[in-house]
Amino acid sequence: MNFLDTDFDLFSEAKLFTSDNKSKFLPVSNIRETKALLEQELIMLLPSLRDLPRRFENMAETIEKGKVTVKLDVFSEKASSTFVNQWLSYFMLLIVGITIGIISVSLLAISQFINSASAIYLNTASFLGLFLSLIILVRLSIHAIRNSKKA
Numbered sequence: 001m002n003f004l005d006t007d008f009d010l011f012s013e014a015k016l017f018t019s020d021n022k023s024k025f026l027p028v029s030n031i032r033e034t035k036a037l038l039e040q041e042l043i044m045l046l047p048s049l050r051d052l053p054r055r056f057e058n059m060a061e062t063i064e065k066g067k068v069t070v071k072l073d074v075f076s077e078k079a080s081s082t083f084v085n086q087w088l089s090y091f092m093l094l095i096v097g098i099t100i101g102i103i104s105v106s107l108l109a110i111s112q113f114i115n116s117a118s119a120i121y122l123n124t125a126s127f128l129g130l131f132l133s134l135i136i137l138v139r140l141s142i143h144a145i146r147n148s149k150k151a
Contacts, residue, residue, distance in 0.1 A: 086147075090140060097136035104129030 062068055075081040104126045111122035 090143065093136060093140050097133050097140065100129050100136070101133035104133060 075084065107122050107129065108126035111119045111126060114122065
């Protein structure tokens with residue numbers, strides 16, 4: 001079972017297609033119409049062409065003075081600013097969760113060297129901190145997985 005025609009000539013088909021549809025591709029059919037169309041386009045471009053030397057001169061002066069500024073508004077769309085704010089809050093929550101976990105592990109290590117009643121309080125605070133860190137990081141992971149499934 002062949003799906004391809006081995007006798008098909010792509011170039012002759014392309015020539016036939018372009019000859020049948022050239023009026024759709026080219027709005028002009030002869031040189032006079034082409035010349036008229038070019039003159040029209042050039043007349044419409046003349047005001048912009050006259051301003052080009054002045055604009056280049058202004059641009060060169062600005063560059064020479066070192067006053068070139070670039071304005072880039074990444075957050076002009078609500079969707080992009082919402083996306084960045086959301087991921088920034090996730091990142092901050094990640095930092096908080098990791099910091100609480102590191103502090104809790106440090107307190108747990110310190111409490112191992114203390115031989116008094118305060119070691120019990122340090123152990124309790126350490127385990128509560130580890131539990132809080134675990135809750136934050138699990139919550140953050142769930143939100144990240146949900147958002148990746150939405151996208």
